[in-house]
Amino acid sequence: NAGVTQTPKFQVLKTGQSMTLQCAQDMNHNSMYWYRQDPGMGLRLIYYSASEGTTDKGEVPNGYNVSRLNKREFSLRLESAAPSQTSVYFCASRGRQEYGYTFGSGTRLTVV
């Protein structure tokens, strides 16, 4: 089915470990985004890619890096995980303005 696919769905990391969250969309959207969701804080933008070949920092980029591998794929990397990065991470893409974002189903990350 068309949409945004995120992997993995769940992950537990030890402090200091690294990992990459994968995101792919098959809707030919230009723009892709990574958000984190924490209780009572809504969604906060980590990084985004307005088009293939460009990436920009969002509201909370510290501790993260991203790669826009091609038009379909946008990955988020945690180089040295910290407990403060325990969160639910959502990838989204955007095509036509009126349709807003299409979201993936999320990755629940716990850092111990």
Add this chain to the structure above:
Amino acid sequence: GEDVEQSLFLSVREGDSSVINCTYTDSSSTYLYWYKQEPGAGLQLLTYIFSNMDMKQDQRLTVLLNKKDKHLSLRIADTQTGDSAIYFCAESIPGGGNKLTFGTGTQLKVEL
């Protein structure tokens, strides 16, 4: 500023109408959106309204936009238990990577 505010909780009885409110601060917003998030899932677009409209109706959903007061509301008629979820409003501001800014979300609880 780009703060979008919502009340955190709303409780209604099944069959009543629910009204979820949102205040945004950027008068240049082009589109405003309502998303629904069920437990353990990603955000799903419910409806949107273009900034030159005052009202939009879609089956049980009615969106009202007051641009003067920067106030957006979502009315759900005949609320059902399946409507229990977190509802997010979001605004789209021209330029800057086509981003959306989200409110903190309103938890709607529907009681029998």
